Amino acid sequence: MHILIIGAAGMVGRKLTARLIAEGGVLDKPIDKLTLVDVVKPDHPEGFSGSVVTSDADLSMPGEAEKLIGSRPDVIFHLAAIVSAEAELDFEKGYRVNLDGTRYLFDAIRLANGEDGYRPRVVFTSSIAVAGAPLPFPIPDDFHLTPLTSYGTQKAISELLLSDYTRRGFFEGIGIRLPTVCIRPGKPNKAASGFFSNILREPLIGQEAILPVSDDVRHWHTSPRSAVGYLVHAANMDLDRVGPHRNLSMPGVSATVGEQIDALRRVGGERAVNLIRRVPDEMIMRMVAGWAPGFEAKRATALGFTAEKNFDEIIRVHIEDELGGCV
Amino acid sequence: MHILIIGAAGMVGRKLTARLIAEGGVLDKPIDKLTLVDVVKPDHPEGFSGSVVTSDADLSMPGEAEKLIGSRPDVIFHLAAIVSAEAELDFEKGYRVNLDGTRYLFDAIRLANGEDGYRPRVVFTSSIAVAGAPLPFPIPDDFHLTPLTSYGTQKAISELLLSDYTRRGFFEGIGIRLPTVCIRPGKPNKAASGFFSNILREPLIGQEAILPVSDDVRHWHTSPRSAVGYLVHAANMDLDRVGPHRNLSMPGVSATVGEQIDALRRVGGERAVNLIRRVPDEMIMRMVAGWAPGFEAKRATALGFTAEKNFDEIIRVHIEDELGGCV
Numbered sequence: 042m043h044i045l046i047i048g049a050a051g052m053v054g055r056k057l058t059a060r061l062i063a064e065g066g067v068l069d070k071p072i073d074k075l076t077l078v079d080v081v082k083p084d085h086p087e088g089f090s091g092s093v094v095t096s097d098a099d100l101s102m103p104g105e106a107e108k109l110i111g112s113r114p115d116v117i118f119h120l121a122a123i124v125s126a127e128a129e130l131d132f133e134k135g136y137r138v139n140l141d142g143t144r145y146l147f148d149a150i151r152l153a154n155g156e157d158g159y160r161p162r163v164v165f166t167s168s169i170a171v172a173g174a175p176l177p178f179p180i181p182d183d184f185h186l187t188p189l190t191s192y193g194t195q196k197a198i199s200e201l202l203l204s205d206y207t208r209r210g211f212f213e214g215i216g217i218r219l220p221t222v223c224i225r226p227g228k229p230n231k232a233a234s235g236f237f238s239n240i241l242r243e244p245l246i247g248q249e250a251i252l253p254v255s256d257d258v259r260h261w262h263t264s265p266r267s268a269v270g271y272l273v274h275a276a277n278m279d280l281d282r283v284g285p286h287r288n289l290s291m292p293g294v295s296a297t298v299g300e301q302i303d304a305l306r307r308v309g310g311e312r313a314v315n316l317i318r319r320v321p322d323e324m325i326m327r328m329v330a331g332w333a334p335g336f337e338a339k340r341a342t343a344l345g346f347t348a349e350k351n352f353d354e355i356i357r358v359h360i361e362d363e364l365g366g367c368v
Numbered sequence: 369m370h371i372l373i374i375g376a377a378g379m380v381g382r383k384l385t386a387r388l389i390a391e392g393g394v395l396d397k398p399i400d401k402l403t404l405v406d407v408v409k410p411d412h413p414e415g416f417s418g419s420v421v422t423s424d425a426d427l428s429m430p431g432e433a434e435k436l437i438g439s440r441p442d443v444i445f446h447l448a449a450i451v452s453a454e455a456e457l458d459f460e461k462g463y464r465v466n467l468d469g470t471r472y473l474f475d476a477i478r479l480a481n482g483e484d485g486y487r488p489r490v491v492f493t494s495s496i497a498v499a500g501a502p503l504p505f506p507i508p509d510d511f512h513l514t515p516l517t518s519y520g521t522q523k524a525i526s527e528l529l530l531s532d533y534t535r536r537g538f539f540e541g542i543g544i545r546l547p548t549v550c551i552r553p554g555k556p557n558k559a560a561s562g563f564f565s566n567i568l569r570e571p572l573i574g575q576e577a578i579l580p581v582s583d584d585v586r587h588w589h590t591s592p593r594s595a596v597g598y599l600v601h602a603a604n605m606d607l608d609r610v611g612p613h614r615n616l617s618m619p620g621v622s623a624t625v626g627e628q629i630d631a632l633r634r635v636g637g638e639r640a641v642n643l644i645r646r647v648p649d650e651m652i653m654r655m656v657a658g659w660a661p662g663f664e665a666k667r668a669t670a671l672g673f674t675a676e677k678n679f680d681e682i683i684r685v686h687i688e689d690e691l692g693g694c695v
């Protein structure tokens with residue numbers, strides 16, 4: 042099997058690469074080739090004996106998608122996107138990368154399908170940003186998509202294209218609406234959602250973290266391990282079971298900030314909790330008010346997608362995967 | 369006021385032009401200029417004393433949208449599209465006309481907005497084809513959009529763009545999801561939905577009509593007069609009341625084919641009903657099974673959009689508007 046990962050240099054892309062190498066195969070066949078693509082050249086992965094191509098290509102440049110599809114990968118993970126804040130700041134770049142790039146990819150596959158019947162599996166990462174306030178809790182699978190950001194709009198449009206191109210038989214697509222990934226490894230970043238990770242990750246290693254919202258803010262989370270798990274499951278599952286609606290809200294953990302802090306207390310004690318400094322930020326509070334509190338995810342659960350059950354588990358995953366098992 | 373109608377040569381476009389001329393104004397200001405555009409040059413309208421420009425332009429050709437926006441129309445009606453069957457047969461043409469054409473228009477307005485703050489009102493005709501089976505009855509306003517045709521996908525994507533461009537302040541958009549327009553005037557055509565009109569229009573003038581589905585098929589209808597009424601209301605209403613979700617399912621008449629025939633009997637008697645010939649068509653039956661049975665349309669109704677209450681009214685409108693008031 043030849044696997045193409047577009048957006049391979051990002052956090053999820055790197056973890057996905059490592060997981061695929063560890064599993065060795067997809068759809069009961071060994072992986073013999075990996076093509077890893079991102080706007081910065083991905084690192085050569087460790088522990089893989091097959092053929093590897095790494096490339097710094099920008100999917101949003103006309104012609105790049107055709108090159109990637111020229112080698113006819115069997116499974117394509119399309120993770121490439123600019124993030125919400127950047128898509129909001131730079132309208133044209135957001136549409137170019139998150140919409141045009143996706144459409145170039147889908148059209149390159151469509152044309153290849155017309156040439157020789159090529160019909161790969163396409164696993165696309167969408168986002169809970171496709172949902173926009175006012176939102177019920179939990180959000181049912183058949184709730185309408187009314188994104189309130191350009192990023193969410195671009196993801197929702199890509200979902201519609203994925204369903205239509207799949208229905209027309211050009212490829213076998215599946216869209217995965219990722220919850221907010223928590224605890225993100227690495228350093229604190231400036232994403233508006235960064236605090237959800239910061240208030241756990243930093244206190245666990247004895248560092249201070251800033252909490253800009255109140256404890257009753259409820260949001261929808263999954264661990265990096267589960268996020269990668271969805272994608273691997275999507276690559277392996279029987280897609281005939283999915284039916285014509287190809288985009289799925291994933292299972293996850295709905296928790297308030299207060300519940301996150303309670304879980305931190307159970308693992309790291311009062312000492313860790315005391316490292317959270319409350320610095321209210323009106324702008325972040327306003328943004329977060331429109332974010333998804335949680336999904337029913339009945340369809341995805343019935344299709345075998347899984348996540349953690351609570352924040353204790355999410356913290357334990359972080360400790361196992363990022364801190365060598367110890368705090 | 370300068371009004372631009374894109375798709376002015378079609379049935380709805382011609383009736384809209386006539387209605388706007390009859391009303392004389394939009395937003396309490398007189399209409400002094402009409403620009404009427406379609407892929408075939410629209411007829412010069414009757415009874416209008418202001419300036420008229422008619423043009424055969426194809427919005428899906430790069431550069432055409434900029435030309436149309438160059439004259440800075442105050443209100444833009446975007447009705448141009450290829451129909452469902454054609455979009456299904458010709459994939460590339462459907463995306464080019466129904467998606468790229470719409471995006472060219474929206475981007476031309478966005479760039480003009482950046483130049484001089486131009487911010488017109490944009491009334492866009494969407495379709496109930498954005499909804500896809502399995503569908504509840506009635507379909508609530510917050511039900512997800514899962515189109516099962518390329519046409520429906522293109523309309524749903526255009527709706528998302530309309531909301532995002534409006535949110536960003538480039539224009540004031542409103543999307544109108546038209547029910548199936550019934551009774552369509554003119555000759556029977558080959559559209560799969562044509563029979564809904566044919567079985568009323570033809571018997572009313574003593575002609576035979578073919579019914580390819582069973583009497584219990586339920587669908588969602590509006591008269592041509594009401595369809596134009598939605599657009600005129602959308603051009604005049606206070607858009608601040610709409611909020612961030614800019615696309616509205618319109619009120620309409622939900623009726624089974626049997627109920628349509630009962631209404632025909634009340635107007636034209638058994639003689640008219642006997643002109644309906646039942647010729648079951650498996651393909652049309654399969655298609656129709658996925659179509660919308662009816663919408664709640666609570667938001668649109670609260671915002672002042674109106675339609676007929678039943679098929680007796682729809683037939684009366686047809687007799688008044690198309691048959692000079694007599695059968």
